Amino acid sequence: MSNDSPKTALITGAARGIGLAVAKRFLREGYAVAVIDNNEQELQIATEGLGHVDKVLSLLCDVSNPEAVTATVARVLSRFGRIDALINNAGIADFKPVTETSFSVWSEILATNLNGPFLCSQACVPAMLKQQAGAIVNITSISGLRASTLRTAYGTSKAALAHLTRQFAAELGHHGIRVNAVAPGPIDTAMAKKVHSDDIRADYHDAIPLNRYGLEEEVASTIYFLCSDESSFITGQEVCVDGGFGSTGIGLASLRKDYPLN
Numbered sequence: 001m002s003n004d005s006p007k008t009a010l011i012t013g014a015a016r017g018i019g020l021a022v023a024k025r026f027l028r029e030g031y032a033v034a035v036i037d038n039n040e041q042e043l044q045i046a047t048e049g050l051g052h053v054d055k056v057l058s059l060l061c062d063v064s065n066p067e068a069v070t071a072t073v074a075r076v077l078s079r080f081g082r083i084d085a086l087i088n089n090a091g092i093a094d095f096k097p098v099t100e101t102s103f104s105v106w107s108e109i110l111a112t113n114l115n116g117p118f119l120c121s122q123a124c125v126p127a128m129l130k131q132q133a134g135a136i137v138n139i140t141s142i143s144g145l146r147a148s149t150l151r152t153a154y155g156t157s158k159a160a161l162a163h164l165t166r167q168f169a170a171e172l173g174h175h176g177i178r179v180n181a182v183a184p185g186p187i188d189t190a191m192a193k194k195v196h197s198d199d200i201r202a203d204y205h206d207a208i209p210l211n212r213y214g215l216e217e218e219v220a221s222t223i224y225f226l227c228s229d230e231s232s233f234i235t236g237q238e239v240c241v242d243g244g245f246g247s248t249g250i251g252l253a254s255l256r257k258d259y260p261l262n
Contacts, residue, residue: 006055008080009227010034010073012063012120013090015042017189018139021216022087025224027052034076034083036090038062063090063116073123082131085227086124088117089139091157095150106153113157114164121168125177133176135227138165140183140238142246158183162238169236178235180226185242188213206253209244 009026013019014035023033023046032055037043040060047058057079061072076083091113094105117138128134143151144158162181169179186192186204192213196204205211219241225231226239240246 005081006030006032007084008032008034008076008082009085009087010036010076010083010120010124011087011089012036012061012116013139015039015046017191018184018187018216018219019087019089020046021220022089022223023050023056025217025220026085026227027055029224029228031085032056032080034059034072034080036061036063036072038090063088063120064111066119069116069119069123073120073127077127083124083127084131084134086120086134086136087139087223087227088120088136088161090116091139091141093151093154095154096152097150098152101152109153110157110160113154114160117161118164121179125172128172128177129175131176134178135231136165136168136177136179137223137226138162138179138181139223140165140181142183142185142240142242145183145238145240145246165238166236173235178226178231180231180235181238182219182222182226183238183240183242183246184214184219185240185245186213187219187241188215204245207245207248208242209248209252212243214241214243 009031011019011022011033014023015037023035026033034057036059043058043060047056050056057076059072059075061068063069092109121136138161140162141158143155144162165179165181172179222239222241
């Protein structure tokens with residue numbers, strides 16, 4: 001590994017949304033980036049939009065497939081020679097009542113949302129061990145912190161990923177590898193715009209102290225911070241980027257109305 005090699009970030013689920021915002025942020029910070037996704041068409045569009053041909057490696061990969069993950073990480077190392085940051089962002093959801101959540105759907109969600117970060121982290125750790133440095137950030141969710149309807153599989157996968165974060169942090173810290181998680185709240189992604197009705201959006205606004213949805217770039221900034229030297233003594237943590245949603249109880253909208261600040 002040449003000392004002149006740029007730091008490298010591997011980002012899964014990078015063809016859209018938060019993952020793509022993360023790729024853009026790391027590129028701005030001078031990193032080379034490996035953008036990983038299982039949607040070939042969207043990955044191609046995202047890669048073309050990123051530019052920086054010399055610093056971007058685009059790879060099609062299903063993160064729940066152990067052989068595919070091993071081959072993908074090998075290609076990243078062959079191209080860039082190092083992996084300094086791994087962002088486990090790839091995730092799927094299927095919001096159904098518990099009685100309608102089939103075992104196949106349950107298994108598919110856990111395979112991507114939990115097995116995927118395990119496999120990707122395990123594959124990247126040997127390179128980080130050689131460097132005696134590295135940062136892993138897992139993207140969890142407020143759904144892993146607060147139970148809600150229709151999220152039996154999704155919420156459970158994210159809660160388990162939060163604990164996996166702490167397990168990796170405990171084992172890898174003395175090798176200079178930090179492992180943290182970011183739990184986004186309601187974020188104004190294309191998917192949220194598509195599936196959140198006006199009523200749902202109004203309910204979220206009422207329940208969020210900052211009274212708005214978050215931006216993909218705000219999540220990306222937190223992820224970058226946790227991979228940077230600015231967070232050199234932070235590991236094993238789950239940081240909520242949710243506008244205060246997870247910290248509040250009921251009645252926020254009424255309290256705003258009844259006790260306005262002047």
